[in-house]
Amino acid sequence: MAKVTFLGAVGAVTGSKYLIEAGGKRLLVDCGLFQGGKELRQKNWDRLPIDPASIDWIVLTHAHIDHTGYLPRIVRDGFRGPIYANAATHDLCQLLLSDSAHLQEEDAQYANKKKYSSHQPALPLYTVQDAQQALKFFQEIPRKDPFTISPQFTVKPSDAGHILGSSSLQITITENGKSATVVFSGDVGRYNQTILNDPEPIAKADYILCESTYGDRDHPTTPPDEAIATIVNRVAKRGGAIVIPSFAVGRTQTLMYILRQLEDQPRIPKVPTFVDSPMAANVTDLYVRHREDHRLSFLQEEQKDGGDPLDVHEVHMTRTVEESKKINDVKTPCVIMSASGMCTGGRILHHLTQRLPDARNAIIFPGYQADGTLGRYLLSGGKDAHIYGQHIPVRAEIQEVSQFSAHGDRTELVRWLSGFTAPPKQLFLTHGEPPAAQAFSGTVQQKLGWHVTVPAQGDSFDPFA
Ligand SMILES: [Zn+2]
Incomplete structure (x- = not known):
């Protein structure tokens, strides 16, 4: 009997994993890492309820770690099938999975050096080598x-407008002549x-699994x-620095694009911007390579201007730990972008530690x-941050600018669902904390009268029910 099972991203916004079984075959949709508080991260160490070797294929919606970050582990634990993803998702996964592995290793090393972990020695969930191995299956x-993956499964992707390569997947399941x-x-x-483009509407589904972040x-x-202009001007005036938790690819470019425009207009002063990540690179190429994923006007401006619209006037890509440490010496106004985005590591x-006091x-x-997460703690007004076993007083201004979120809000999610021409038999809400999903x-x-x-x-x- 065909079956779809929720193996992650329920009761939480991370760890996306959905298993489809039909005709004796198994397809896993997304293979995400649980991210967030300790309890959630601990779940990454639990064995999957099924043997990874028994999964035939994996297909990915997009490259974010909460949808792909378990891949190195599942391959290490025995999965050997193809991992299907579009070209942009493949490109991004090469950066993201290596970065995730690097982070796991760096944090384990730091924990061992400072002896603050209860595990001796602290081990990474997976290594850079494991990530490289997983990438071979793409x-x-x-x-x-x-x-068409097999007689049981056909996938029709559409643009989800979330990051480069992001897709919603319409999967047709066939078993015993029924679809x-x-x-x-x-x-x-x-x-x-x-x-990025708008999320594309999809016409038809018997069942829908929708995120609810x-x-x-x-x-x-x-x-x-x-x-962003209001905050930059206010902080620059008082001689402060702006720290933005964000991964090096994706939102960082949206932020840079807007900062660049604000500098050119000019609505803000030119401030040096540091993209601090071992993965930091000029990613404009990535956007040029995947033109179908974003708006044409962006490219026209790129040509007209002659400069790189995804860089501010003074940008520093800091890759090594030494370069990263040197940023501490910058005492004049600056912008620092670094991962992880939820401040759980990196x-x-x-x-x-440097800038909060x-x-x-x-x-x-x-x-x-x-x-x-530490990010949530700061946003909720916490004044005593615990970082690497130290107490850090929180005196810096803390601001949420969720306009930069890559996720649609309540109204936008309803708009996307309204694109279906008929109600599904059932809508399942995943990828949301319980209050948001409820x-x-x-x-x-x-609004829609759906089940x-x-x-x-x-x-x-x-x-098929
Ligand atoms: Zn995502």
Whole structure:
């Protein structure tokens, strides 16, 4: 009997893993890492309820680590099938999976050096070598055209407008001459964005699995450039630094694009910007290579201007640890972008240790901060940050600018769902913390009159029912 099982991203915004079984074959949709508080991260060490070697294929919605970061581990544990992803997702995964592995190794080393871990020795979940091994199993699939995996499974991707390569997947499951379609939303992006396309509507589904990260709220209506200009001017005037937790690829380019425009207009002073990451690179090439994923106007401006629209006037890519440490010596106004985006590890922790105690500085959060993370603690007004076993007083200004979120808000999610021409038999809400998923369930029932379920870990359903 065919079955779809929720193996992650239920009751939380990370760890996306959905297993489809039909005709004796197994397809895993996404293979994400649990990210967030300690309890959640610990789940990455639990064995999967099924043998990784018994999974035939994996298909990815997009490259973010909460959808792909478990790949190195699942390959290490025995998975040997193809990992299907489009070209942009493949490109991004080469950066993201290596970075994730690097982070696991660096944090384990640091924990051992400082002896603050309860595990002796602290071990990485996987290594850079494991990530390289997993990348060998990638096979590219078309950006938009249907792709047949096997007699049981056909995948039709559409642009989700969330990051380069991001897709919603309409999967047709066939068994004993019957077919059913299940749509996996992936992460749904925003409408009228600075760089990326709008999320594409999908016409038909028997069942839909939809994310609900921001299901209980709408993003502020202040335009992102205005929000960022206000903060930059205020902080520069008082001589402070701005720290932005963000991965080197994706939102960092949206931020740079807007900062660059604000400098040119000029609505803000030119301030040196540091992209501090072992993965930092000029990623404009990536955007040029995947033109179908973003708006044409962005490229026209690139040509007209002659410069790189994805860089501010004074940008420093700091890759080595020594270069990273030197940023501490910058005492004049500057912008520092570094990962991880939820402050659960990585170089951002060193910058926060340096910058949090000074009231002239500001920390700007452009992305979702999951429950149990340092990011959430700071956003909720915490004044005593625990970083690497130290107590760090929080005096810096803390700001959320969720206009920069790559996720659609409540209204945008309803808009995307409204694109279906008929109600599904059931909508499952995943990838949301319980209050967001529950609130959005009420919204959808009220606005669309659909049957909605918020599933629990391990729940499953029959797509032919
Ligand atoms: Zn995502």
